[in-house]
Amino acid sequence: VAPVIGNPRNAIVRKVNDMITEELRARGEIVGGITEIQAIGRGQKASVSALAIMQGMRLITGENVKFGNQRYANNSFGTITKIEPSDHADQPYITVRWDDGRTCRFMPHEFIGFRKDDEDKVTPKFAAAYAMTYYATQGMTCHSLINLVTHPMSSEETYVGGTRHKEHYEMIVDGSRIGSSLGVKKGVILQMSGSGKTKQEDQEPEVVTSRDEIMTHLIKECSKVGGKRNACDFLGGPKAYLEKVEQGLLDNEGKDIMAFQERVLEQAKKEAEEAGERKPYIHRGGTNGGTGSQTHAEKTAKTLATVSSTDNVAAVQEKKAAVQAAVKKAPPLDDNEKDIIMRSDLLDFMTKHKCTVVNKKGEKARDPRGGHSLQYTVTNGDTKFLVFAKSNGGWGYWTIGDDTNKGDIRNFVDKNVTNGGFHDACIYLREYYDTAKDRAANNGGKSVVRKAPETRQGETKQETYERLATAPYQPEKFAAIREIWEKAGQVASGYLIHRRGITKETQAYFRNGLRCETANPHDGQNKGGLMFRMTDYAGNLYGTVRRGPTTMIDKHNNVVPYNKMGYGSERHSVILGDPKTAKRIYVCEAPIDGLSEAEMDKIAQGGPKSAIVALAGSASEKALSVIYAISKDRQTDVEWVHVRQNDTPTKEGLIMDDIHGAKIVEAITLGCAAAQIEDRRPAAQFKDSNDKLRGITRPIPTPKPTAEAVVEQPAGPAAPGLTIEQRLAAKAKIEGYGQTDPSAAPKGSSMGR
Secondary structure: OOOEEEEOOHHHHHHHHHHHHHHHHHHOOOEEEEEEEEEEOOOOOOOEEEEEEEEOOEEEEOOOEEEOOEEEOOOOEEEEEEEEOOOOOOOOEEEEEEOOOOEEEEOHHHOOEOOOOOOOOOOOEEEEOOEEEHHHHOOOOEEEEEEEEOOOOOHHHHHHHHOOEEEEEEEEEOHHHHHHHHHHHOOOOEEEOOOOOEEEOOOOOOOOOOHHHHHHHHHHHHOOOOOOOOHHHHHOOHHHHHHHHHHHHHHOOOHHHHHHHHHHHHHHHHHHHHOOOOOOOOOOOOOOOOHHHHHHHHHHHHHHHHHHOOHHHHHHHHHHHHHHHHHHHOOOOOHHHHHHHHOOOHHHHHHOOOOEEOOOOOEEEEOOOOOEEEEEEEEEOOEEEEEEEOOOOOEEEEEOOEEEEEEOHHHHHHHHHHOOOHHHHHHHHHHHHOOHHHOHHHOOOOOOOOOOOOOOOOOOHHHHHHHHHOOOOOHHHHHHHHHHHHHOEOOOOHHHHHHHOOOHHHHHHOHHHEEEOOOOOOOOOOOOOEEEEEEOOOOOEEEEEEEEEEEEEOOOOOEEEEEEEOOOOOOOEEEEOOOOOOOEEEEEOOHHHHHHHHHHOOHHHOOOOEEEEEOOOOOOHHHHHHHHHHHHHHHHHOEEEEEOOOOOOOOOOOOHHHHHHHHHHHHHHHHOOOOEEEEEOOOOOOOOHHHHHHOOOOOOOOOOOOOOOOOOOOOOOOOOOOOHHHHHHHHHHHHOOOOOOHHHOOOOOOOOO
16 A cells, blocks of 8 residues: 655645656556546645546545445545546546445545535545645554655654554655754855755865764754743643642742732722722622622623723624524524425526526436436526436536536525525525425424425427437537547548558548547557547537557456547547438448448449448437437438447347347437338348458357357358357457557458458
């Protein structure tokens, strides 16, 4: 387990964290680009700031968190294993493997501990777990700690730094600092160079400071008390001070105390005479019926009345009374009120507060807590909000361009209606929804029956596709992926030529939909591969799908050919060619299957004007809405070629090509009921169109396929007795998986064209 490094200065801690991060990136232990999130640092005075996170980086929590029915204690250490984009750039999906063996995936705003009503409820408490100040390490326990002593330490800092570890502790001392200090005390004249190093100025032999002298001086530094001191600290400590006072009283038999009481009595008599009172002052042990105490009380009341009559004090008292009255009048929301308010229709509330709902149908979005939520776009002048109707009946919102204006209905009121603080917002909502009658205190201490989640009105498939196809495009959201796309090479792909059998002529025909990645991609991944663009029917770029000759580990921990969406992408259809003018459209699951059919049809040599529309591996509603939009616009003026695959059943017995195929046909026919659709499936010995193009066959599956029967094999008779692993290795050798040089792979039978 990596040790924690402690130091008293924030500047040193930041520098050490940066150095460690750079070194780990150079070693390859931290990979990928930098993703910035908002986080609250460790310590009592920590504030919200940007935290740069990367895959492989070490994290430490700053509070107790309950997430996904699991509890994660404060000071929990973990390693980031994956960072994935979400619909919100500042809220990526983060996967962390904790040191106790657990793994969880969350968005930053979900990993929040208990917070009071007036506290930030959307920013997590995280920090880099490499170096931190002694102040930040208070209350923390780690396996190992390295104490980096670059400055003098007080006894308190020494204690904190030396008691954080369980197994290993190491102190690294800057001996040159102490040596320079001791050298000056010995009369040596030192000068400082531009680099910060000290050097003896005179020409006499330099004074040598021994290790023992440095250690003695260090121990003296660590023995100094850094906190505030009082008089007793200079007299040997509290115990010695009390012993000296006690001894002094014994030595003079209490004469000092008696003299003090006599002086108090004389002063009281004088004050009583000035006030016109002739009663003797009786101290607390007096005997005259307590009349002296009454005189003292009257004097005190008179003094307090004089003080209270001043304007400043009166104003303070008045304000204090007003605050107390407000607290008594308006207690915070209880659980009953929160449940009613936070389940109330936020869209309706915003509409009644000068906001306009842009898409009243709502767009399906993934709910991190399970199920799906509906996303709405709401505007108020130049301000744009994204509002979410959650699957559990609750509501939330984000403000585009303002990370501080987000949360639930209480945050919306605080930031956009009352602007007077979180408590004022809660009181406003109590009056607006009249929830005071539902408080537990007004119901005999009992909770009211909570409302069940509202049943959201559903929409038909056609309504869903219509809504998605006409959704407004947000160019600023995809600016980063657009820059990467525009910088990519517009040349023939060696991967497609040598690995997939797609000629230069066919690639040139569909050039608008693909780009080549060089041997040095922007993120170091997919060397020698290519990108397919994902767009809507209007041609707006939503992202890329990356394919290439290298390999990757999939979600099942299998080694597979590289196939990922570009960072920051949103899944849509892959479009190659111009679907607005094409006479034939190849519609398929994978874009390479469409290219393969176009290659075999010799489209580049004079076939009908064609385009390709592919799902990019998933029949998402957004991808299907593009197919629907094309079919609706082109009607019967285009021929659809539905390219199929010979998929093997999943372990649940499902054939994914049949499922995806049914959705594709449904999207086409919803757009145009009379559309012409040709169903084109390769022969059973070929898994897909690309295998057919290259002549790579497999055993024909039997009605009850076995594990060996569905394994692809190179063309030709199968060698008897081969295991599944050997057959997979043979296929990898044929296709050249794991090689970054496409020309190193052998060509298929049709690759010479």
